[in-house]
Amino acid sequence: MRAFVVDADGRLALQECPPPVPAASEALVRVAAVSLNRGEVTRAQGAKPGTRLGWDVAGEVEVAAADGSGPPVGTRVVGLVASRGWADRVAVPTSQLAKVPDAIALTTAASLPVAGLTALYAVRRGEVFLGSLLGRRVLVTGTTGGVGQFAARLARLSGARVTALVRSAADAPLATAAGADAVAITDGDADAARALGPYDLIIESVGGSSLARSLDMLAPRGICVVFGVSADTEAHIDARAFYMAGAKTISGLAVFEEIKTAEPAGRALALLLALVGAGRLEPPPTETRPFARLPEAAQDLLARRVRGKLILTLE
């Protein structure tokens, strides 16, 4: 079996590895496509030799779970794993696996796990907190990224009025295609989104000054769901302005915690697939490359030379 492994020089190398031995509640998946996420690619940098990463996988069940859970051999599936997904065989807990309908390409399905689930859980957090997103003002930062693309689409599906925050005017069409009702450009005007607010829900993944400004643009009793730090992990916040403005809430979200405490990944993935199948959720644009080119694809993702989702395919 082939898998990407961090080698002694800290680089990702495609190596022969022993095949995984699935636990009773895991299916062995022959992988056809994986997608890359900023978080795992960031983790790969400086990881210890021998580390194996990879979260999003789509393919076919080669060996069904021994405990009888999950889909039978030959089923097309998509799933989420905590590590070791960048491989041609992956053991996936059946609770984190969903059947892919025939009409949906595995390359499309592979884009869903981390990005789609994080966006879904963020929108859900807002819905639970606010009651409903119908007619609510929602700001999505980082709308050109994998999660941001899904978040704008899902918030719009929930009936919200979505403002997308992007860095450059050239990205406005991408945000509009993702369902944004309005687009604010940060280049040259860091407060571009303010005039379109205040916002009942802010889905924030850029961190640093973007997070600080987001808290400032929240409506009284609004909620900012924070799950990313693409620009900076630290933010300088005026605490007095925050609490004086009227019961604003900041809420952290980590997808691997959500799948344990909120809806299991398999069920949430099935919902995303149903929305895609019904034509209600158009997945973000994808760029597809061969699996062997994963290391340079990872560099392109980190350097933001791609927009939307990067998919790697195996024969």
Ligand SMILES: NC(=O)c1ccc[n+]([C@@H]2O[C@H](COP(=O)([O-])OP(=O)(O)OC[C@H]3O[C@@H](n4cnc5c(N)ncnc54)[C@H](OP(=O)(O)O)[C@@H]3O)[C@@H](O)[C@H]2O)c1
């Ligand atoms: N907590 C969790 O469970 C969880 C789950 C998924 C993702 N995340 C985190 O959420 C973030 C987004 O993930 P992703 O997969 O969507 O990443 P991505 O595809 O790389 O997208 C990153 C987004 O952030 C923007 N961005 C990057 N650097 C920026 C900067 N310095 N200033 C302003 N905007 C900047 C990018 O804009 P451009 O297109 O203009 O570069 C893009 O819109 C990442 O930090 C990731 O680690 C966390």
